[in-house]
Amino acid sequence: MRTNFPVNLNIYPSQPSEDAPEVETFNFANQQEAIRLFGIAGRIWEAAYVLNSYIKPSGRVYEPPLFPETRNPVRIIELGSGSGVVAATMADVLDRTRDIIFATDLPEVCPLLEQNLEAHLHDANRGPIFVRPLSWGNSQHAVSITEELSNPATTHDFPHLTHIICSDLVYFPELLAPLLRSLIQLSSPPFVVEPSDVRVIISYKIRSLAKETPFWSAFGLWFEFTPVLVQKTDLRHVSPLHRLGSDLEDPTFVFVARRREQSFHWNVPPNDEDLMHSGDDTFETLLLMSLDEQ
Incomplete structure (x- = not known):
């Protein structure tokens, strides 16, 4: 199976939620063409809209x-950037004189990223953004980005990652161990110096708990994570603080995570089965709490 063209692929362009900013480059027609050429990478998946509202x-x-x-300058890597809608939104809020974001995906998806980001950024004075190949679990792809981070001409002597961004990446079971490997590598030296240096932001829509829960159980061994809360305000009303995504029809979360300090000294198991060994119940606890919100 080609990763972005699963058997019986039958998907359609999506529409932004009410709270999500509209991004013209990623409209219905452009998504439709991108799906034809790039499969699932061409569609904007729902959790991306929630992340963009954040x-x-x-x-x-x-x-x-x-x-x-x-804040200090930020150095961001987005994993599985797909069409680039999250990277484009992030570029809108960055300071182009000091901030950097690396938008990454499979090598065969990078042309889609280049095309969409060029269309979105061509006439605006926005933060610098680089498209780079990074297949999950591919340590050499990550090392290549390390070399750019260590280049003062690129990062202006601020060489460490501050954020790792992920949107709707927890889906195919066979990709979960490689995804976790990349998250561990990118939150370890030389990308960071201390466990607290980098935050991992993950937007996630539940699709199949039986297939997805093992990832969160393994992820929780290495990372502490909590859901993002939101409060809507206007001149007439201030809403109670509540979990971002709790008002959507399908259960959706945005998690903020940091490496557990003790995990900084662990050896990463070479075997995927050992890496995905269950052990942490943070996600199950948060899921039960979210059910109580309904």
Whole structure:
């Protein structure tokens, strides 16, 4: 099976949710053509819209915020960027004089990323964004990005990652171990110095709990994570603080994660079965809490 063209592929372009910012480059017609050429990578999946509302918090307050009011330069890697809608939205809020984002995907998807990001950014003064191949679990792809981060001409002497962004990546069971490997590698030296240096932001829509829960159980051994909360505000009304995604028909989360300090010293199991060994119940606890919100 080709990763982006599963058997009996039958998907259609999506539409942004009410709270998500509209991005013209990624409209229905463009998605339709991208799906034809690039399969599932060409579609904007629903959790991306939720993540974009977190990136552009118009009329909303988030806990925790994506960025503090006063911050250092950011160095971001997005895994599985697909069509590039999240990277494009992120580029809109970055400071082009000091911030950097690497949008990554399979080598065969990078042309789609290049095309869409060029169309989105060509006439705007926005943050610098680089498209790079990064197949999950491919350590050499990650090392190549490390070399760019260590180049002062690229990163202006701020060589460490601050954020790893993931949107709707927890789906095919055979890809979950490679995804976790990449998350562990990117949150380890030389990408970071300390466990607290980098935050992992994951937007996630539940599709098959039986297939997806093993990832969260393994992820929780290496990372501490909590859901993002949101409060909507306008001149007439301030809503209670609630979980981002709780008002959607399908259960959706945005998690903020950091490496567990003790995991910084662990050896990564070479065997996928050992890596995905269950052990942490954070996700099950958060899921039960979300059911109580309904």
